[in-house]
Amino acid sequence: MAGIGFALERMTAGRSLSSTAGAYLYAAFLVAGPWIFTVLAIAGVSAAACTAADCLGLQVFRSIMIYNTCVTAILTGPLAFVCTRYVSDHIWMKRYDSITFSFAASFAVFVIAALLVGVPFYVWMTDLSGPEVLAALQNLMLVGAAWLLIPFIGATRGYLTVSAAFAVGVTVMVSALVLAPGEEPVRLLGVFNLGLFIIDLGLAWRLAREYGLALVPDRELLRTAGIYWELPLIGLTFACGLWVDKLIMWAAAPIGVSTVAIGLRTMPTYDTPMFWAQLAALPIFAVFFVHVETNFFRLSRAYYGSLAQQVSRRNLSKMRLRMSGFVVSKVFTLFLSLAVIALIAILISFVAIEPLGLRASQMGILRAALVGMVFHTSAVFCFVFLLYFDLRRYALGISVTYFVLNGLMTSALLPLGFSFFGYGNLIASAVTLMLAITILARELPWLDFHAFITNNTSLRTERRRVAGSAPRASDGPGS
Incomplete structure (x- = not known):
C-alpha cells in the first residue's frame, strides 16, 4: 500500500526545496486530508464570515462540522480497514477488476448507516431548518466519501491528482468566503460542501482512471471482513x-x-x-x-x-x-x-x-x-x-x-x-x-x-479441513 509513498520519496531525493516541501504536503493531505480541510474551513470561516464573537451561525456551522467529522470517523473506520486489506491483497495478486466495486459497496454501506444516524438526529434532536438539515446531511456524505476514497488512492501513484484536487477545493472554498462573506449556516455549509465535492470528484476520477468504472461484484470483499474479523x-x-x-x-x-x-x-x-x-x-x-x-x-x-x-x-x-x-x-x-x-x-x-x-x-x-x-x-x-x-x-x-x-x-x-x-x-x-x-x-x-x-494460511486451511472431517464425540460406531 506504499504506492504514492514511493513516488513522494523520489521527490524528496531531489535537490529542489519546493519538491521536497510538496512531497510532505501531499503526504499530509493523503494521511488526513478531510480533517485538514475541515480545520481550515472552521478557521477560515471564523476569520472571514463573522466578526462578532457570539456569531450564532458560525457556532451552528462549527458544531455540524464537528459532529459530522465524529460520525464519519466512527462509521468509515471499520469499512476503511477492511477495504485497505482487500485492496492490498488484490493488488498483490494483480486482480484489479473488482476494486471499484469494493469502493461502491463500502460507500453504499456507509450511506445507509449515516442516514440511519444522521436523519433522526438532525430532524428530531435539533431545531435546524429544512435547508440546514439537507446541507448537514450532504456534508456528512461528502466527508464520508473522502475518508473512504483515501485507502484506494493510497494504493496508486496519483499524487498530482490528489494535490490538485485539494488545491482546487481549498481555493474555491476560500474564494467564495472572501468574495461573498456571510454567516448563515446554509451558506457556510454550501461553500464547504462545494470545495469538498471538488476534492471527492478529483479523488473519484483518479480511482476510476486507475481501476475503471466497471462494477464487478466480488464476494471476496465480504469474506475478507469475515476472515479478518479483527x-x-x-x-x-x-x-x-x-x-x-x-x-x-x-x-x-x-x-x-x-x-x-x-x-x-x-x-x-x-x-x-x-x-x-x-x-x-x-x-x-x-x-x-x-x-x-x-x-x-x-x-x-x-x-x-x-x-x-x-x-x-x-x-x-x-x-x-x-x-x-x-x-x-x-x-x-x-x-x-x-x-x-x-x-x-x-x-x-x-x-x-x-x-x-x-x-x-x-x-x-x-x-x-x-x-x-x-x-x-x-x-x-x-x-x-x-x-x-x-x-x-x-x-x-x-x-x-x-x-x-x-x-x-x-x-x-x-x-x-x-x-x-x-x-x-x-x-x-x-x-x-x-x-x-x-x-x-x-x-x-x-x-x-x-x-x-x-x-501461515495453508496451515489455517489444513486445520479447518481436519476439524471439519474429524468425527464428533456424539458420533457412535454405527452412526
Missing part, C-alpha cells in the same frame, strides 16, 4: 478512542459546554486545543508515510519474499534482525521528533496562543493535549507495525485499551474540575504507548514463528 473492530475502536473523551466532555462537563440548535452540544474550550494538538502530529505522519513506510516495505518484502526462495535459516535471521532493528530505531526516532514538536508548540503557545483561537485559560489543556499527542501518536506507529506483521489481535488489544482507558480516565477526572481537563487523554495515551511498546518488543523476535505458523 479489522472492522480495530477500525471501530480506533475511531471511538479518538472521540470518546470529546463525547464525554460534551455530555457531562460541568462548565464550558456550548449548545446550539437545541441538540448540538460541543465544548470549544476543550475541543479546540485537542484538535490543534492532533494537527501538530501531521508532519511526523508525513515523514512516516514518505520514508519509514516505504523503507519498511522494502525490508518486509525482502524478508517475506525470501520464504518462497528456500532461504537459509541464517540469512532469514539476518533479514529479521535487520527489519526488527529498523522498527525499533524508527519508533524511537519518531517519538523524539514528536516530543520536539510538542515542546516547540508549548513554547510558542506562551507568546502566540491567540492566533490559534485559544485563550490563556486553555493553555493547560493544550499542553496536556500535546504531551498526550506524543504518547498516542507513538503508540499508533507501534500499532501500524503490528498490522504490517499481520498481528491483528494485538493491534485490536491496543485500540481497545486506548478506547476504554480514554473513556474511563476522562470520566474519572471530570469531577476534579477544569484544571484536570485533558489529563484523562494524556494518561490513557501514556499507558497505551507502554502496552504497545511491550507487545511490539515481545513479538519482534518471534517474526519467524508468526510467518511459518501463526499467519
Whole structure:
C-alpha cells in the first residue's frame, strides 16, 4: 500500500526545496486530508464570515462540522480497514477488476448507516431548518466519501491528482468566503460542501482512471471482513478512542459546554486545543508515510519474499534482525521528533496562543493535549507495525485499551474540575504507548514463528479441513 509513498520519496531525493516541501504536503493531505480541510474551513470561516464573537451561525456551522467529522470517523473506520486489506491483497495478486466495486459497496454501506444516524438526529434532536438539515446531511456524505476514497488512492501513484484536487477545493472554498462573506449556516455549509465535492470528484476520477468504472461484484470483499474479523473492530475502536473523551466532555462537563440548535452540544474550550494538538502530529505522519513506510516495505518484502526462495535459516535471521532493528530505531526516532514538536508548540503557545483561537485559560489543556499527542501518536506507529506483521489481535488489544482507558480516565477526572481537563487523554495515551511498546518488543523476535505458523494460511486451511472431517464425540460406531 506504499504506492504514492514511493513516488513522494523520489521527490524528496531531489535537490529542489519546493519538491521536497510538496512531497510532505501531499503526504499530509493523503494521511488526513478531510480533517485538514475541515480545520481550515472552521478557521477560515471564523476569520472571514463573522466578526462578532457570539456569531450564532458560525457556532451552528462549527458544531455540524464537528459532529459530522465524529460520525464519519466512527462509521468509515471499520469499512476503511477492511477495504485497505482487500485492496492490498488484490493488488498483490494483480486482480484489479473488482476494486471499484469494493469502493461502491463500502460507500453504499456507509450511506445507509449515516442516514440511519444522521436523519433522526438532525430532524428530531435539533431545531435546524429544512435547508440546514439537507446541507448537514450532504456534508456528512461528502466527508464520508473522502475518508473512504483515501485507502484506494493510497494504493496508486496519483499524487498530482490528489494535490490538485485539494488545491482546487481549498481555493474555491476560500474564494467564495472572501468574495461573498456571510454567516448563515446554509451558506457556510454550501461553500464547504462545494470545495469538498471538488476534492471527492478529483479523488473519484483518479480511482476510476486507475481501476475503471466497471462494477464487478466480488464476494471476496465480504469474506475478507469475515476472515479478518479483527479489522472492522480495530477500525471501530480506533475511531471511538479518538472521540470518546470529546463525547464525554460534551455530555457531562460541568462548565464550558456550548449548545446550539437545541441538540448540538460541543465544548470549544476543550475541543479546540485537542484538535490543534492532533494537527501538530501531521508532519511526523508525513515523514512516516514518505520514508519509514516505504523503507519498511522494502525490508518486509525482502524478508517475506525470501520464504518462497528456500532461504537459509541464517540469512532469514539476518533479514529479521535487520527489519526488527529498523522498527525499533524508527519508533524511537519518531517519538523524539514528536516530543520536539510538542515542546516547540508549548513554547510558542506562551507568546502566540491567540492566533490559534485559544485563550490563556486553555493553555493547560493544550499542553496536556500535546504531551498526550506524543504518547498516542507513538503508540499508533507501534500499532501500524503490528498490522504490517499481520498481528491483528494485538493491534485490536491496543485500540481497545486506548478506547476504554480514554473513556474511563476522562470520566474519572471530570469531577476534579477544569484544571484536570485533558489529563484523562494524556494518561490513557501514556499507558497505551507502554502496552504497545511491550507487545511490539515481545513479538519482534518471534517474526519467524508468526510467518511459518501463526499467519501461515495453508496451515489455517489444513486445520479447518481436519476439524471439519474429524468425527464428533456424539458420533457412535454405527452412526
